Amino acid sequence: MRYWLALPFLTLAMSLGGCSGGNETWHAKDISGLMPPLEFELTGTGGNTVTEEDSSGSLRLLYFGFTSCPDVCPTTLTGLRQSIRQLPEPYRDDVTTLFVSVDPERDTPERLQSYVQFFGEGIVGLTGAEDALRRLSKRYRTTFGYDEPDAEGNYNVSHSSAVYVFDRTGEARLLIRPGLTTAQISEDLSQLAR
């Protein structure tokens, strides 16, 4: 009887051990194998179609937000810019930040352009029709939703607070959760860029 009891524990322990395999250590959450590779077709700030091909060869940081976002989005984007600036010289131009606005109603390409400009060079503002945005967010198992507008027509948007990191070949590698320091993000990115 006692052996029967030990069996499920053993299987559980073994399966848990299997999850933490690999010899690289990251500050961010390792999502290798959990998510499909980068793929999208959205509208850029110039009204042009942008796909993952346009930035292939560089590390891609995918982030969902909206320009009227009061605090989370600016904080995250500023943090990312600082982390990229702290990278070793040769890698700094190898990182593309993809800022996807999930509020196409308010975020016109022009508005998006002036917003992303504020956060530096390697950042691309993207948006699209709501169903294209829904498809992309579903692919990365996230979502967004809108609050009821107030008297002035302002409304809050719920969206992912994480940054998805894809390597040069477009494979999903890391998920940067809020709370990491810029030094930690920078360390992870440079390890990935090598």
Next chain:
Amino acid sequence: MPDFGVLAPYDFSPLTILAFALVLLAYGYALLNMEEQRRPGSVRITAFLIGLLLCYGVMQTRFDYYSQYMFFVHRGQHLILHHLGPFLIALSNPLPVFRFWSERIAPPLQSWLRPIGWLYRGLQQPVIAAFLFVGLIYFWLWPPIHFDAMLSRSLYWLMNWSMLLDGLLFWWLMFDPRSPATTSALGYGKRILILALVAIPQMVLGAWIVFSRGMVYDVYEVCGRAWPMAPETDQLLGGLLTWIPPAMMSVIGILIVLRRAMHEDGKVVGVRSLAGENAQ
């Protein structure tokens, strides 16, 4: 015009739809073709169908979308997949349907299915069944595992299916209509003991979630919620759903088993081969 979009699956899974359709067909065919006196009554058929429909509904309708992006809806989904749905299905006593099909399965296929029978008997050992029932809840709610399961589509499906299958196994073990006096079905005392024992760790887990000050399951924060809702409220509701309804279902289960045990007290039980067929 009503919006039928909510009935469409959020994450279309052909295998899931096929599985539910096959079960429904097998059940319906058996009902129509079995002898009159073996056929379950309308209450039992309704219980079976409601159980099946509930499980299908939380997996292949808009409900699944909310389950992926709201913790408390996710807890509701598992409450149905692991508790309420299988509870109704087991209580509906589909034994005549099983017998109908086992009489019609060709002998070569039967020998192929034998390993499944061994696996089934292994999983239905009372200690293993109880351990699995609670263990799966703890396993999928272990914060790092839960995080991965919500991020990975395949893990997510594995999680939901494992909950449903384990729920069916467990509640069938509890509500097996065959009398333990005449067959090898689990004794009523042991069933009551298991039902009481599995309730305790579920209450502990639920209470822990409810009273946690910090965010235990930040994946819903990270991945965005279906609508803007305070994370604390979401976690509180989710914790309550893990805590109270499963404990209540254990109590109801105990009452049902007790009633059966009392009913059988001092009775001579009928013919061995057809035992349990007409139990309610």
